[in-house]
Amino acid sequence: MTTPVPRPHRRAVSQLWLGLVPLLVVCAALLGVLAAQLPGARAPLADATATSVARVVESGRPPGDRGLLVTFDDEDGGTRTGRIVLAEVAEVPQDAEVTVRYDPSAADGPTTTVYADGDAATRRVQNLVASMVVVAAVLLAAAGATALVVLTRRGLRPRPPGSVGATRLVVRRGLLVRSWLELETAGGTRWLPVFWTRELTGLAPDSRIELRGNPVADRLVLPVVDGAEVWPSGRLRDRAPRGEQRAPRSAQDLQPAGLRRQVRVDVVAVVVAPLLGLVWAYLDEGGVASFAGGTALSAVGVFWLFQRLGSDPEAPAHG
Secondary structure (H helix, E strand, O other): OOOOOOEEOOOOOOOOHHHHHHHHHHHHHHHHHHHHHHHHHHHHHHHHOOEEEEEEEEEEEEEOEEEEEEEOOOOOOOEEEEEEEEOOOOOOOOOOOOEEEOOOOOOOOOEEEEOOOOOOHHHHHHHHHHHHHHHHHHHHHHHHHHHHHOOOOOOOOOOEEEEEEEEEEEEEOOOEEEEOOOOOOOOOOEEEEEEEOOHHOOOOOOEEEEEEEEOOOOOOOOOEEOOOOOEOOOEEEEEOOOEEEEEEOOOOOOOOOHHHHHHHHHHHHHHHHHEEEEEHHHOOOOOOHHHHHHHHHHHHHHHHHHHHHHEEEOEEEEO
């Protein structure tokens, strides 16, 4: 007898796209902004083609007490004066020597900027490049993780079907609410986090469901509830999930949980984004612009993570 083909879990794919698309848009915008700033930040350093060993004459000069007045011998043997702008205020001993780069065609004088490793200009270029690397890494990691979920869950379909007893649990941990299936298997009780689907709302406790895969040996299995796939949002576990367990509402008490409701539920989690934006701005030393970029990236990153973990859009009752 041929085993019926279950309906695909389209809701899980929609939820994954819901988290990924904003992240793609914000990351692309941030990469564009950072890439546009990089040539201007590199231009002064590119023109500084000559090097020399300079001697510090005075520290604590403008701008903001970060300037160092230095003198050095140029390529023609003449003595020149220049200014190094430090990334932050620091006391540098008089007569200290430092290797500098300078533009041979630039005018000589105490307001002519020369460059040294770790100064403000060099640090700005490094911070821009590091920010681009971080944004690109977040983008690639999120896209790769999302694709991996889709491919691995679809790969569970051909596995041999079996039957287990299942009870739906709703567990809150912090701001994240997830649906779990408590499975009674031959190897004992197992717990599986799953992406929400409408079929879960009608699942009675200790119902018999189809399960594709071996719940004793496999890390991932595919439950089938009421003829529909229920994708796992994480691996199968032999310990109960940590967090506050709540009783799911009955199907009669629930309003339709579409993607709009999913957004309303999970957007609450982005309250942490400004705090992460402050950390980004502190590390990047970029001020308000870095704070705004870090906040935006953190907001879409947290929102994506909630969708990747399969957050439950239903409002569970206390239980």
